[in-house]
Every structure is written in C-alpha cells, then in structure tokens.
Amino acid sequence: MTADGLPETAAPDVPAPPPGLVMLGRFDEARGYDINRPRGSASWLFTWTTGGQGRLRQGVTTAQAAAGDLVVLAPGVPHGYGVGPGARHWRFWWVHCQARPSWLPWLIPYGAGDGVYVVTSTPATPRDRVEAAFRRMFVDARRPGAVKPAAVPDDRIAVAHDTAARELALCALEEVVLLMAAGAREPTPAPGLDPRVRRVQELLAADPGAAHTVDSLAAHVSLSPSRLAHLFTRQVGESPMRALREARLRHAARLLEGTGLPVERVAAASGFVSPFHFHRVFRERFGMTPGTYRAGGPMVGA
Structure with a gap:
C-alpha cells in the first residue's frame, strides 16, 4: 500500500486511510x-x-x-x-x-x-x-x-x-x-448510576460467558425486562445486550492473549454460540480476525 492517491485524511465525508498504514x-x-x-x-x-x-x-x-x-x-x-x-x-x-x-x-x-x-x-x-x-x-x-x-x-x-x-x-x-x-487519573463510576444498573454491569463483568438475557438480568435486580432495558440504556448509553457483547469480546481478547485455547473454544467460553458469528463481531470490534489478534499481526480491511 502506498500513499499515492490517498484521500485527504481530514476532508469531510471522506473515508479514513486504509488499515496497514x-x-x-x-x-x-x-x-x-x-x-x-x-x-x-x-x-x-x-x-x-x-x-x-x-x-x-x-x-x-x-x-x-x-x-x-x-x-x-x-x-x-x-x-x-x-x-x-x-x-x-x-x-x-x-x-x-x-x-x-x-x-x-x-x-x-x-x-x-x-x-x-x-x-x-x-x-x-x-x-x-x-x-x-x-x-x-x-x-x-x-x-x-x-x-x-x-x-x-x-x-x-x-x-x-x-x-x-x-x-x-x-x-x-x-x-x-x-x-x-x-x-491518568483512575476512572470512577459515573455519578448517580443506579445501583441496579451497576449490579448488572458487575454480573456481566464477572461472567460474560454465561447465558445472560435481558430477562435473567432483570430478575437479578428485581426489575421488569423493559424497565431494565430502558434504565440501563439511558444511564450507560448502550443496551444491556450491547454491553454484554462488549464484555464477551473483551473476555475473548484476554483468552486469546493469555491461553492456547483453540479459537472455537475461546468463542464458546466467551458466550458465543456460533464461531462464525464470533469471527464476524470480533473482526468488527478489533479490526482483525481472532487468529491475527493472537499472533499480534496487522489488521485486515473491513
């Protein structure tokens, strides 16, 4: 890849430079x-x-x-x-x-x-x-x-x-x-965060590979699923299921870095039922495949 013909990096509505540079x-x-x-x-x-x-x-x-x-x-x-x-x-x-x-x-x-x-x-x-x-x-x-x-x-x-x-x-x-x-200063919990929302965050962080659903998380904090989804999204800025996917991807990244587990087992241990789905969302999130991430190699194009 060369810079010849690259779009101006900071031009409005122009794509960013390609990966690899x-x-x-x-x-x-x-x-x-x-x-x-x-x-x-x-x-x-x-x-x-x-x-x-x-x-x-x-x-x-x-x-x-x-x-x-x-x-x-x-x-x-x-x-x-x-x-x-x-x-x-x-x-x-x-x-x-x-x-x-x-x-x-x-x-x-x-x-x-x-x-x-x-x-x-x-x-x-x-x-x-x-x-x-x-x-x-x-x-x-x-x-x-x-x-x-x-x-x-x-x-x-x-x-x-x-x-x-x-x-x-x-x-x-x-x-x-x-x-x-x-x-940097240590990150602090967001002020005024509802204790029930914080509890759901703790559950996701503690066991991201578990079969969490909005219903099961809501039951843990004595809320209806719709109330939990609304409260969590309003206070955190993303839905409980989006937060769960992020927690699972971070967990998968740690397993890839620190273990020799096959990628399919990393996917299962992180709560992803389908290895194909795991590869797709991991690549979307980190800009590279799980195998490339483990090898510390370059990102692949999206």
Whole structure:
C-alpha cells in the first residue's frame, strides 16, 4: 500500500486511510471544522489534544477532549469529530494505524462505550514526553527513503510506508499510550448510576460467558425486562445486550492473549454460540480476525 492517491485524511465525508498504514499529523483547526464518517474507519484513530477543545463522537458516545487528553476510537463504528462547542479552535495530533493487541489492557479501563477510550490528563502526566514521542513519530514516519515527497502534498501529514518506519512510529505511539495510562487519573463510576444498573454491569463483568438475557438480568435486580432495558440504556448509553457483547469480546481478547485455547473454544467460553458469528463481531470490534489478534499481526480491511 502506498500513499499515492490517498484521500485527504481530514476532508469531510471522506473515508479514513486504509488499515496497514501508519498515518499521522498535527492540525490546528478553527471553529466549524467537523468531520463525519458514517461508516467509521477500518483503522484505529488516536487523538491527543494540545490546545483548544475537540469533540469526538462514535456510535452514541460523545467525548470532549481538552489539552493533554488522549481519545482513541476503535474501528468499525460510525464516528465524527471536530472543534468542541464554544471553542475557538482545536489543536491536536492524530494517528491512524493498527493498534497493537498489547495496548488494549492499558486502554480498556478508560472505555466510555462504543469503542471510545478517554484517557484524561493529570498533573502527573508527562506531557513533554508525550509531545516528544509524537514529534519523533512524525520524523520517523518521514525518514529518508520511507516515502516519496510527492506522495503526501500536505506537509502536516506523514505516512510510514516501509517496515522500519512503521515499527518506529508504532513504538513511539506505544510510549504515548503507556505514558498516558500510567499518569491518568483512575476512572470512577459515573455519578448517580443506579445501583441496579451497576449490579448488572458487575454480573456481566464477572461472567460474560454465561447465558445472560435481558430477562435473567432483570430478575437479578428485581426489575421488569423493559424497565431494565430502558434504565440501563439511558444511564450507560448502550443496551444491556450491547454491553454484554462488549464484555464477551473483551473476555475473548484476554483468552486469546493469555491461553492456547483453540479459537472455537475461546468463542464458546466467551458466550458465543456460533464461531462464525464470533469471527464476524470480533473482526468488527478489533479490526482483525481472532487468529491475527493472537499472533499480534496487522489488521485486515473491513
């Protein structure tokens, strides 16, 4: 894959770069900047805000990004982003790439739903090191011989083509993710979350492979199925069954990383009756097949 003929990365309603590339840049956009991708992206999108404020939306989840915040969007879900409401501008680094499976445990505690991860900066966050890592990533992606100058006319954008350039850029991004997760404040439960909703979340996390249904979960918390579905969706932003699927996929990812179980047994242990269905939803969620994920290989196109 080369950058020749690639669509402009931040043009409204234009598809994101294809998976397999590491493509990054630093933009400073004024009020009115708004990108919409109704089909989402086949690659992960990492954004780190250095000034102003951004607003990112994916599925039904919305995240505000202030200076120092890392917001990550997983592939396969409709998304959009732009200058935050009331802000004059948004200055940010962005990276489209394949996410290494080893990064997911660092990001999962900061999941906000719909494949959105928000790692909020604190005084303990070494912003100078994070900024330096992004600058190094940009230089490494544009190292001599890595890309033809004419291939990317916008000098704010870098594309890592050869193996060395990609690996150097990914190593720098890995440093960013680790530094942000290590220095971030611990995620806290949403204020005012109904205890019954929290109990359902605990049940899903404790045993995602169980044969949960809305009826069985509602019985655990003495609610009618319709009342639970309405309350859970309103407070969490996704339905109980959508949350169950996410919990099962995270459980499957941990099994793929930490065990030698065949993929079919991983699917069954995670609550997926059909291996075909498991392969499809896993690929939609993580941007790669279960076998590729276990091998730590590149993402495949959606």
